[in-house]
Amino acid sequence: MAASLAACGSSSSSSTTAAATEAASKVETTAAASKEESTEAASKAAAAEDLTANSADWKLAEAGKLHMATNAAFPPYESTTDNGGYEGIDVEIATAIADKLGLELAVDDMDFSSVITSVASGKSDIAMAGLTVNEERKQNLDFTDSYQNAVQSIIVKDDSEIKTADDLGNANAIGCQEGTTGYIYCSDSYGDKAIAYQDGATAVQALVQGKVDAVVIDNEPAKAYVAANQGLKILDTPFEDEDYAIGVAKGNTELLKSVNGALEQLQQDGTVKKIVDKYITE
The missing domain is CATH 3.40.190.10 (Periplasmic binding protein-like II)
Known part of the structure; x- marks a missing residue:
């Protein structure tokens, strides 16, 4: 009986130790996951802060808004909706950029021939209209990195x-x-x-x-x-x-850096590809 009790006691002790070890492991795993999530959140917050670090130097047509000059007759990049709104690849990318900069997107629809002039004169902040970079346009605007081949x-x-x-x-x-x-x-x-x-x-x-x-x-x-x-x-x-890129007025350097930085983040996290794939299925 003594031997039997001793054996039972040993088994119970072993099970308790194993359970404790498993519980501790779960706590460590949860803590590690929580730490990783916190680190990722902190990294995203830092990246967002970097984009807006020099926001005081942005030259905006209207405080709190990012005005996008476009010609909304160019599907699937920009077009009007039945309810009078706007949709398309450029519209969604611009919206995502504005979100990252803490701004609200405002679409300025106009003739294509007026898009560059509107941004160069400061009436709009960015030009997105399926806009190809060439030497003539470089004389009036500065451009971000390319976001789409056409x-x-x-x-x-x-x-x-x-x-x-x-x-x-x-x-x-x-x-x-x-x-x-x-x-x-x-x-x-x-x-x-x-x-x-x-x-x-x-x-x-x-x-x-x-x-x-x-x-x-x-x-x-x-x-x-x-x-x-x-x-x-x-x-x-x-x-x-x-290739298409986003145009910003010459001299609006800090806004260009922030827009380009936001675009880079959206390309790296797959947002740009997801938007393009939504409209171009091939």
């Missing part, structure tokens, strides 16, 4: 004799949206054959009506326009490859 495509009628980009020179007239790089490229290459329209939709309607033989425009809007108009197609050969 392709200039060619829209023609299904029965068009224009089969490739090399055939574009045979066109009598080429429709483009005024102020865009597509218009600049076509003007440089084909002179008066390049016809500027207020927006892409009007250029495409000119193609449907036979007023132009082709339209040069960014690939994603091109797909939207072709889907909405029977008898049109996009040529397999692209016209130009380019």
